[in-house]
Amino acid sequence: MSIKFTVTERDGTSLARNGILELAHGSMETPAFMPVGTNGSVKAISHQKLEEMGVPLILGNTYHLYLRPGTEVIDAYGGLHQFSSWKGNILTDSGGFQVFSLATFRKITEEGVRFRSHIDGSYHELTPEKVVGIQNSLNSDIAMVLDVCTPPDIEYREALKALEITTAWAKRSLKEWQLHDPAPGRALFPILQGNFYKDLRQRSAEELLPLDFPGVAVGGLSVGEPFPLFLEMLHHTGELLPPEKPHYLMGIGTPEYILAAVENGIDLFDCVFPTRIARNGSVFTPRGVMALKNARFEKDTGPIDSECDCTACRRYSRAYIRHLFKAKEILGPMLATEHNIHFLMRMTRNIRTAIRNSAFREYKEAFLDEYRGKHT
Amino acid sequence: MSIKFTVTERDGTSLARNGILELAHGSMETPAFMPVGTNGSVKAISHQKLEEMGVPLILGNTYHLYLRPGTEVIDAYGGLHQFSSWKGNILTDSGGFQVFSLATFRKITEEGVRFRSHIDGSYHELTPEKVVGIQNSLNSDIAMVLDVCTPPDIEYREALKALEITTAWAKRSLKEWQLHDPAPGRALFPILQGNFYKDLRQRSAEELLPLDFPGVAVGGLSVGEPFPLFLEMLHHTGELLPPEKPHYLMGIGTPEYILAAVENGIDLFDCVFPTRIARNGSVFTPRGVMALKNARFEKDTGPIDSECDCTACRRYSRAYIRHLFKAKEILGPMLATEHNIHFLMRMTRNIRTAIRNSAFREYKEAFLDEYRGKHT
Ligand SMILES: [Zn+2]
Ligand SMILES: [Zn+2]
Numbered sequence: 001m002s003i004k005f006t007v008t009e010r011d012g013t014s015l016a017r018n019g020i021l022e023l024a025h026g027s028m029e030t031p032a033f034m035p036v037g038t039n040g041s042v043k044a045i046s047h048q049k050l051e052e053m054g055v056p057l058i059l060g061n062t063y064h065l066y067l068r069p070g071t072e073v074i075d076a077y078g079g080l081h082q083f084s085s086w087k088g089n090i091l092t093d094s095g096g097f098q099v100f101s102l103a104t105f106r107k108i109t110e111e112g113v114r115f116r117s118h119i120d121g122s123y124h125e126l127t128p129e130k131v132v133g134i135q136n137s138l139n140s141d142i143a144m145v146l147d148v149c150t151p152p153d154i155e156y157r158e159a160l161k162a163l164e165i166t167t168a169w170a171k172r173s174l175k176e177w178q179l180h181d182p183a184p185g186r187a188l189f190p191i192l193q194g195n196f197y198k199d200l201r202q203r204s205a206e207e208l209l210p211l212d213f214p215g216v217a218v219g220g221l222s223v224g225e226p227f228p229l230f231l232e233m234l235h236h237t238g239e240l241l242p243p244e245k246p247h248y249l250m251g252i253g254t255p256e257y258i259l260a261a262v263e264n265g266i267d268l269f270d271c272v273f274p275t276r277i278a279r280n281g282s283v284f285t286p287r288g289v290m291a292l293k294n295a296r297f298e299k300d301t302g303p304i305d306s307e308c309d310c311t312a313c314r315r316y317s318r319a320y321i322r323h324l325f326k327a328k329e330i331l332g333p334m335l336a337t338e339h340n341i342h343f344l345m346r347m348t349r350n351i352r353t354a355i356r357n358s359a360f361r362e363y364k365e366a367f368l369d370e371y372r373g374k375h376t
Numbered sequence: 377m378s379i380k381f382t383v384t385e386r387d388g389t390s391l392a393r394n395g396i397l398e399l400a401h402g403s404m405e406t407p408a409f410m411p412v413g414t415n416g417s418v419k420a421i422s423h424q425k426l427e428e429m430g431v432p433l434i435l436g437n438t439y440h441l442y443l444r445p446g447t448e449v450i451d452a453y454g455g456l457h458q459f460s461s462w463k464g465n466i467l468t469d470s471g472g473f474q475v476f477s478l479a480t481f482r483k484i485t486e487e488g489v490r491f492r493s494h495i496d497g498s499y500h501e502l503t504p505e506k507v508v509g510i511q512n513s514l515n516s517d518i519a520m521v522l523d524v525c526t527p528p529d530i531e532y533r534e535a536l537k538a539l540e541i542t543t544a545w546a547k548r549s550l551k552e553w554q555l556h557d558p559a560p561g562r563a564l565f566p567i568l569q570g571n572f573y574k575d576l577r578q579r580s581a582e583e584l585l586p587l588d589f590p591g592v593a594v595g596g597l598s599v600g601e602p603f604p605l606f607l608e609m610l611h612h613t614g615e616l617l618p619p620e621k622p623h624y625l626m627g628i629g630t631p632e633y634i635l636a637a638v639e640n641g642i643d644l645f646d647c648v649f650p651t652r653i654a655r656n657g658s659v660f661t662p663r664g665v666m667a668l669k670n671a672r673f674e675k676d677t678g679p680i681d682s683e684c685d686c687t688a689c690r691r692y693s694r695a696y697i698r699h700l701f702k703a704k705e706i707l708g709p710m711l712a713t714e715h716n717i718h719f720l721m722r723m724t725r726n727i728r729t730a731i732r733n734s735a736f737r738e739y740k741e742a743f744l745d746e747y748r749g750k751h752t
Contacts, residue, residue: 073675
């Protein structure tokens, strides 16, 4: 197998488990949150800060990096690690989600997807083979197959069609991947789809999981559906996943969703939300999300979170960071971003400790009691 | 005297000199460049980076800080140092320049200046006494008197009127300053004006310099006039300055201007330009300013400046930083800002070494030969 994954501890009371994932750019503990570095940079934070926080894996967006700077530039460096000077691991998505959410025009055929760039309106085509090729250029530690993403409110027939194409593309992707003899420590993951139809989720699992992939991603959840529906589909899907392989749930990264994901056996997750809300002045605290622009922090000399030892909390007050946001100073987003990533790094560390102690459910309940008790 | 300034070395071939300036928040070597922290934050760089680069003094804008967050908030902290968590020295300007350049309406009387905030249109009045009071709230290590700033193309009569008010305000400011018994290590500087009329510059010096100020600022230069006129007025003004006191030239901070300033006996200078152009992708190099967005850096794997050991140059390539700017990633401004400040810190260190070796003119000529040889 191209990468090594070892489940080291199981919670016992849920599907939650700890693991060690060994990739080309280092070993890492799971469950783990991946900050999103869309263009090869996690927005508003330096590589050094991420390293100091112990972030072992960031996500890059194939769609964005393919359009800009393009593989020709990345190839001149031999990959995204060298181009961006990121020494840790990189997971890249397939571009599918962005084609469906950002591109101003798209047309899917069995061959691939044709779309217009959201940057300059130019036409492009992505095929499963081409997406593997781009991710080989990027030298991603974990690459994703091209998939068809669907919104939460579509008809069964449409969801079925998307699923069939996704399966066919996954097979072509794997063939292309194996053809280029990937280096050890690199892996390609298929993406489980099926929209919000349980039998389609099951069918997706039955079609993709027997194939020779060393891990699996779950797509098409947390796309705007109500939280209870997310939970129901996650629970249903979680039980379909092969216990010995790493499980990646795409697009989630807030405390409630992370806890639900881990409880259902998820090992990896990513989301733009924590860094996006940070740039708007909202920060995670043990007692909920805090909007720093709020007038009541005007003279608040306390830190964002007295339990946090990130730079923002060790050195600065809520009032000063609020002032930075009001004055549109870049240091505001810089500090809030560092805090939010730091918060999730600490939270996932605590989750792993709880699993080690077979106490995940207690941890989860205690966390949520405090988190939901008072949204400051 | 409220602060201590010691001239330690003189170049001999010019007015250039090295000094030690002892302020409430630490001693520092001069000549020195002050990065501008308008709102109590140098844009796009963390305090820690500034400290690592050895920046001993930053500038804050009284106008901005008075409008937002306001002295009531700053007072809750006992000053700008505690509010912003900046441990080094802070010089604040008087707000005069911003009232003249930013406010949407202004009216000068002998009493003071009435203006409308550029932020919310609200009316405010600044008097010399009030400006001293604000800077006492800020606890500025070096404070400035309120002055009347004039553009480079005004009539003699108008320049004379501005000068007379400036002198009267300086006297009132000093009286107010002494009334509040400022702590050791804090100082108030008057601002020499006189527009581009040499006799008015001389008169300003004759009126202000005999007063009991421990240093002096030169205002009204580098306000849009041609470089030769700047040089002529700087040379004329430089010879009027008392050799034993520190000299601050307001609003200059590019290599050519810094060299001219030091040559004419200037010890301190500040400018938004180095950090402003950085946020737009332009960086200083020994061979001139480099616009990183230029297409020819698309695959340039070299650093911005191979002689520089800032984070940007040690870790990243021109191509990657260019990509960050093209993709509007905040890390671009962060890296370019760090580089430009680092460049000026290194340059002023080299200037001090040259003065120590009585070789300032040689240094200046060698620097400019390379700098102007090829604008890359
Ligand atoms: Zn924090
Ligand atoms: Zn540099």
